[in-house]
Amino acid sequence: MADAIAEAARRHPAPEGLVYTYGTAGFRTKAEVLDSVMTRCGLIAALRSRALKGKWIGVMITASHNPPQDNGVKLVEPLGNMLQEEWEVISTVMANKATPEDVSKYYHEIAAQYKIDLSSPARVVVARDTRASGARLLNCVTDGLKGADVEYKDYGFLTTPQLHYMVRCLNTEGTPESYGIATEKGYYEKFAQAFKTALGSKRPQGHLTVDGANGVGGPKLTELIKYLPPKEEGLDISVINDNVIKPESLNVDCGADFVKTNQRAPPSSKAGPGDRCCSLDGDADRIVFYFRDANNMFHLLDGDRIATLVASFLGDLVRQSGLAESIKIGVVQTAYANGAATNYVEKNLKLKVDCTATGVKYLHHAAEKLDVGVYFEANGHGTVIFSADTLETIEKHEPRSPAQKEALDVLSACINLINQAVGDALSDMLLVEVVLAHKNWGPQEWLSTYDDLPNRLLKVIVADRRIFETTDAERRLVKPEGIQKEIDQEVQKVRQGRSFARASGTEDAVRVYAEAATRAEADDLARKVADIVKSAGK
Template sequence: MADSIAAAAQKHPAPEGLIYQYGTAGFRTKAEVLDSVMTRCGLIAALRSRALKGKWIGVMITASHNPPEDNGVKLVEPLGNMLQEEWEVLSTEMANKATPEDVSKFYHEIAARFKIDLDAPARVVVARDTRASGARLLACVLDGLKGAGAEHKDYGFLTTPQLHYMVRCLNTEGTKDSYGTPTEDGYYEKFAAAFKTALKGKKPSGSLTVDCANGVGGPKLTELIKHLPPKEEALEIFVVNDNVIKPEALNVDCGADYVKTNQRAPPSSKVGPNDRCCSLDGDADRVVFYFKDANNMFHLLDGDRIATLVASFLGDLVRQSGLSDSIKIGVVQTAYANGAATNYVEQHLKLKVDCTPTGVKYLHHAAEKLDIGVYFEANGHGTAIFSVDTLETIAKHEPKSTAQKEALEVLRACIDLINQAVGDALSDFMLVEVVLAHKSWGPQEWLSTYNDLPNRLLKVIVNDRKIFQTTDAERRLVKPDGIQTKIDQEVQKVRQGRSFARASGTEDAVRVYAEAATKAEADDLARKVAEIVKSFGSA
């Protein structure tokens, strides 16, 4: 076995002088320097599968909202969740081994450390987004899997959430927890049927225009639409920015990240006033909504808005089903959530809010501890998770009236409509449409639930981001000494002020967030906190 591992690594030698890091999004960088990483991820995936007695592990080749010349890879655990942290560390170490011999040695060290039987079966599922580099990088992964003697299933092009779905389905097939049929058609049929049931004959007002970032979500949404009820009965969907024939168009002037960052619709947008629109990102695991009002003013309905909408609806359903004594709902946010959203959830919806560090894995982990945990990052990545006990309670519940019975049917359909494995833009936008249909709301009513506090996000380039250390879910700095006191002094000078600074996870920079009662105060506060960071960061 040792020789076949070294031989696989030998085929794709690591570039000299580059350090790789498995982060929140797995490995992600310029596609031309990823060959060695891909092969080694194949080896790690095989080991992880063997460590879990041959369960299927997922490998997704994608760089999501990054530019077309980038690519990346992330590994997926058996229930469709993110790779365990301990294995993120092992992946990083493996990616940075200098020689094929070092790779083989480390492979065997991991096997010894975790008592992994290297003759046990290893099963790995692979898929990729539409980037031009995907085919080459897939071949590198397959070389790693072959070297490790792993069985693999290649699903070709999938959205990231579809790959997570396949992994969960393959591992639960034939059990009482069966998640669905592990095929693309199985995915469309499950979510389309749940959408139809959850709508309960109600029709969303108007149409929805979906910007697919010229990524894999375009062709997949077109397939999904074929399984949905006809537009006369349910929802008319217009698919735009779905050009996957030109990989260089991916995420360019379109997509969720463009809309969120620039606070404007894609330049290609041709919709009228109050028309609902949403944008996916390049691998379709994020979605944000937006519209232009009668005065041509742009309004963003981001992850915070989706979380409050979904939490409010699920809360209604739980209450109307007669389950509010046994099921508690909570919302999980990061420090980037707008203060007005937090306030709305706590004061108006009367639901608990937990705050975690930035990064989906932290939100997901916190949500798993709740009966029903709703989490969305402001960038539109999120989902709702139902605990095992909660699912059982809902399944066993006997309704006492027709109204309870109807609410319970919609609640059960929503459970099927929400991708429990991971944030899924296709499933999330359908869930939003279900809620709007039940509430008879258009985008204006949704927007008017609360007013966002004006906020500003700045990036400060520093010499060494590692000196900036945080506590309290990244809301306060503990290092460098004295910096937090100075930030607090500035915050106290403005109405409804809040600000925090945290080191970027991807570059030598510190991100500064500020919000206040007016735009001028928020801008001014952000500028002053950025100056404080700069003075400490260049010292």
């Protein structure tokens, strides 16, 4: 076995002088320097599966919203959740081993440390997005899997959430927790049926335009539409930016990240005033909504807006079902959530808000601790998690009136409509449409629930991001010393001011966020905090 491991690593040597880190999104960088990392991730997936007694582990080849020339890989745990943190560390060490012999030695060291029987079965599922480099990098992964003697399934092209769904289905097959059928058809049927049931006799207003970021989400949505009720009975959708034949157009002037960052619709959008629009990202795990009003003003309905909309609807259903005493709903945010959204959840919806560090894994863990945890990053990545106890409570609840029964049925359908394994743009899109239909709202009514505080996000390039250390869910800097005091002084000078600076997880930069009562004050505050960071980072 030792030779097979070294041999697999030898086929894809590591470039000299590069240091790889398994970040919140796995390994992600220029595609041409990822071959060695991919093979080694195949080896780690094998070890992880064996450590978990042969459970299926997922390997997703994607770089999400990054430019077309990038790629990446992330590993998925048996229930579709993110890789455990100690295994992120193991993956980083493995990726940076210098020689094939070092790779093999480390592989066996990990097996010994975790008492892993290397002759026991290992099972892995693989999928990729539509990037041109995907086919080559898939071969690198499978070389690692073959070297480690793994049984694997290659699902070809999938959205990231579809891969997470497959992993969860395969691991829960034949159990009371069975999540669904581990095929694309199974995925479409599950979510389409849940959408139909949750919608009931309600109808979404108007038409929805979906921007697929020229990524894998476009064709997969087109496939999903075939399983949805006809547009006369359900949702009238048109898909734009679904060109996967030209991989170089992926995420270019389109997609969730473009819309969120530039605060405008993709240039290709032909939607008229009041038309609902949404954009997926390159691997369809993020979604943002937006529209233009009668005066042609652009309005973004981002992850904060989705979280507040969904939390308010689930809160209504829980109350109407007669379950308010037994189920508590909470919203999990990061420091990037708009202060007005936090205020709305606490004051209007009367729900608890938790704040975590930036990164989906932190939000997910915090949401898992709640009865019903609604989490969305402002960038549109998120989902809702229902605890096992909550699911049991809902299942056993006897409604006392037809109205309670109807609310309970819609709540149960929403649980099936939400991809609890991971944030899923397609599932989230259908959920938002159900909520708007039940509330009989268009985008304008949704927008008018609260007014966002003007905010500005700036990126400051620094020599070494590691000198910037934070505390309090990344809202305050502890190092360099004295810098937080300077930031606090600037914040106090503006009305409803709030600002924080945190090191980027992916590049040598510090991200500065500022918000205030007016656009001018927010811009001014962001600029002053950026200057403080710049002088500290020299």
